[in-house]
Amino acid sequence: MNATVARLTARSLLGRRRALLLLALPAILLLLAGLSRALAGREDTTTVGMLGGFALGTVIPLLGLIAGTGAIGPEIDDGSIVYLLSKPLSRSSIVTTKAAVAMAVVTVFGAVPTLLAGLVLSGTGARLAVGFGLAALVAGVAYAALFLLLAVLTRQAVVVGLLYALIWESLVGNFVPGAQALSVQQWALSITERVLGTSTAARLDVDAAVGVTTGCVLLAVVIVGGTWYAGRRLRSLRLTSDD
């Protein structure tokens, strides 16, 4: 980890209009939560729908995509990563730092608002806020690691990541039962299921495709393995030039 790399990464992630973009998603989530609570009162099935479908299914993957690819992709694209690579720093510490910044961004802009939206919708009842907040936290961290790796591997990381998030996680994950076992969203949901407890989860139809142990192991593999592999790939990153 390196403080200067972290500062530069945070500046380029949150600089310019990107911060507004990052703020828009959680703002919509909180707005919807507030409206729903004001108009319909407390309704736990609505909470599950909004936190599971919108927060965990859309907001978190998108934030993970923006933060994960944004932490390193633009620098690789425009070549300015060379200023980090031409320093006596290990490539893995560069990647680890950037991943940490991306994870922090997803946590602040995604997991915390999910927790808040849960509190607005259902209060502390049924532990819904905590359950989905935790799931959003680990899912966000995993997405950030995954998409950062993707940005090191390919210049088309945003497109590939969008396809993954939209097609795989949302469509295939919802309709093809087997594919659900290979979905960050489902792994994270297994944590929510555990936090809610068997009966509440069954009542509110929170049913992850994998068990909590499997889910946690797979999440850890993606987070640690993805970051490690991104560091390795950065060592052999080919810088393009105009020549």
Add this chain to the structure above:
Amino acid sequence: MAVLRLDRVSRWFGNVVAVNDVTMEIGPGVTGLLGPNGAGKSTLIHMMGGFLAPSSGTVELDGEGVWRNERIYSRIGLVPEREAMYDVVTGWEFVLANARLHRLPDPEAAARRALATVEMTEAQDRDISTYSKGMKQRVKMATALVHDPPLLLLDEPFNGMDPRQRLHLMDLLRAMGDEGRTVLFSSHILEEVEQLAQRIQVVVAGRHAASGGFREIRQLMTERPHQYAIRSDDDRALAAAIIAQPSASGVQLLARGDVVSATGRRDTSSALHVQATDFAAFVRVLPRLAQEHGIRLYEVTPTDESLESVFSYLVAR
């Protein structure tokens, strides 16, 4: 004292050979890496800076391999060709960040010194995105100098600079060389290299074509056979007169329609193609010949003056 040694270095991308079996040694002083665009200069510099693995061969700085060796960067200052920097920060912040990345004991002092060296102190508090091309080049230079490295690698540093900035950077690089640093810069412009470099390495089509002082390189280039396209009112008579001269080694009489002028456009008239072995003597003798035989010269065009053809001659030798 830093010595960069390339030993039988090749690099290919798929089946395109970008750098072909290059062996060279670059020591203290200013060295120019000269070659036309696409000759593999950037690929070479990337390998020298440890950003690209040679497909075969080795690159060593003072006996230490540079590839996958991050420690080497405390001794290398790199000025990349591409302009992109972290332009959401100011020049000062950026150079300071570079100093911190080098873990220098006093990064503020180092950044101040580097910005003063490139005369950017005045504009240092503006965002990099507001800088002109020349200013960006100077900030890039400052980031390369901030840790006082014995080896400086500069990829096309004069690109896009105005004449004043160019002179300033040349003075700076000359001073660096005089201090005993090893300075290597690439360029496709002969004059730039001529003005600045004590030693020149010529690269053409991925191959190391020549090396030496400027005089030697210049001589190699002027001593090559020169080609001219000549048009006159009696090409055949002129051809006969030219081939009688020892300074010319070949004359070809091109018929109507075969002529391609120097600009690449097909011409409708006939012309002569002359190969001169001693171009200085030939250009002196040609007007006299024409006068003696009462021939009118319409056009005398050197057909191979482009840098590429000069370079390819060096390679073909």
